[in-house]
Amino acid sequence: MRLAACAALALLLPVAAHAEASLTLTDGFVRSSNPKSGAAFMVIGNEGDSECRLTAVLSEAAERAELHTHLEEDGVMKMVGIDGGIAIPAGQTHRLERGGDHVMLLGLHQPLAEGQTVPLSLDFGDCGMVEAELPVQNRNDAGHGH
Structure with missing residues (x-):
């Protein structure tokens, strides 16, 4: 029984490692306009053969990180939480940008200073975890969506 469990685990490890290796993060940065919250932006690439879904960020x-997007409602843009995560289709990229999908950092433990880095752990479910250190860029001209 113990040998069968080890053999099953050995079969799962290459799949997780392969899926994790298929994800790339580029153009990442964090921006904070007040001492208690910030937002993370980046381009997520999926070079794998199947869809990966960003389900959570730590x-x-x-205190917490949430996936958010902006929706237009009655001519007014509103920021709302994303249920079910963000899909990254196989062979494609998805941009987390200002005015669109992004990661909100709520309850910052200290204000984010220009040039500092912020650690993130991105959970892609079956595709694995991706660790990142994103620089803080608070300048008004920093970022995507312009």
């Missing part, structure tokens, strides 16, 4: 820099 950061020791904040």
